[in-house]
Amino acid sequence: MKRSLMFAGVAGLALLGACQMLPADEPADAAAAEETIEEEVGVLVAEATREADRTAEAEMSETAESSDEEMDTSAADALATALDMQPDEVKARYEWRHPGETLEFFEIEPGMTVIEALPGGGWYSKILIPYLGPEGTLIGAHYPDEIWMLILPNATEERVDGILKRLETWKETAQGWFGDAGASVFDYKMTHMSPEKKEAADAVLFIRALHNLNRxxxxxxTLSQTIDETYRILKPGGIVGVVQHRASEDTPDEWADGNAGYLKTSFVVDAFETAGFVLEESSEINANPADDAGPGDIVWRLAPSFATTEEGTPEREAMAAIGESDRMTLRFRKPE
Structure with missing residues (x-):
């Protein structure tokens, strides 16, 4: 055996003995133990130990990098699979909704606990549930019951009751989409989460959901309480992902208040920063410059609603040519 390797072995055994006697979460004591080893074994042993440590650190760094690459590849494959299994009518919307790029931008990964605001019929849920996988959790956050009479056009009690009855079975319906092959599914009503629930989620997604809350x-x-609630139930370092119909900053505030479907980026950023979130990054993934909306326009004039035009008319063709709405895409983070 080479002399340097023998010294390294002696130092390793001595350090192992010291570490076994000390709690792993007391770095000051561990440092003292290393100094004692130096004194007892000698300078040559200490030099050999440091060389061994440097080698081990380099190997660990290479292993960690390789592991990260494997995890990234695995997540990318899982997302690609979840996107590919969707029906053609959903895939046809990828051109405008960019779900793959959006979820990557929001740093969503398999195994996370993710809250999705206004999951509705499950357009994004049906991507998230298989993507998050059996180790993950998707929590649907429905609008509070009292909001529906205020936001539905020509709302009636019968219509609202129908919505509320469907929401009662949303969790079971969503869990049945993929069964044990997908994430566990739960739900709740916004602004009604128990105050005892906190720091439980890795990410909260508001995808085209904020305008009604502001209305x-x-x-x-509803908006301010929901954002405060989001801060409470996110883990430190947790993510808020926002995709929202975007009004130009030069449009009147009274028009860009959500009633037409649009909000200003500055308004959204201010609302989340006021609650304590930090805007980490914005993206133009979901931008559409052709949607130059202003007073008199509503977002529902565009696909897929086409609420203001009749099929087969030049007006409908003009709306179809625009595509879906121009949208901001923002990633906020709760400070550690």
Whole structure:
């Protein structure tokens, strides 16, 4: 055996003995133990130990990098699979909704606990559930019951009751989409989460969901309460992902208040920063410059609603040519 390797072996045994006597979470004591080893074994042993440590650190760094690459590849494959299994009518919307790029931008990965605001019929849920996988959790956050009479056009009690009855079975329906092959599914009503629930989620996604919350802010404080609730239930370092119909900054505030479907980026950023979130990055993934909306326009004039035009008319063709709405894409983070 080479002399340097023999010294390294002696140092390793001595350090192992010291570490076994000390709790792993006491770095000050561990440092003292290393100094004692130096004194007892000698300078040559200490030099050999440091060389061995450097080698081990380099090997660990290479292993960690390789592991990260494997994890990234695995997540990318899982996302590609989840996207590919969707029906053609959903895939046809990828051109405008960019779900793969959006979820990557929001740093969503398999195994996470993700809250999705306004999951509805499951357009994004049906991508998230298989992507998050059996180790992950998807929590649907429905609008509070009292919002529906205020935001539905020509709302009736019968229509609202129908919505609320469907929401009662949303969890079971969503869990049945993929069964044990997908994430566990739960749900709750916004602004009604128990105050005892906190720091449980890795990410919260608001995908085209904020405008209605702001429409009832005056009566119900739905937007501000939801953002405060989001801060509470996110883990430190957790992510908020926002995709929202975007109004130009030069449009009137009274038009860009959500009633037409649009909000200003500055308004959204201010709302989340006021609650304590940090805007980490914005993206133009979901931008559409052809949607130059302003007073008199509503987002529902565009695909897929086409609410203001009749099929087969030049007006409908003009709306179809625009495509879907121009959207901001923002990633916020809760400070550690």
């Amino acid at each position: 009832t802010e005056g009566e119900l404080r």
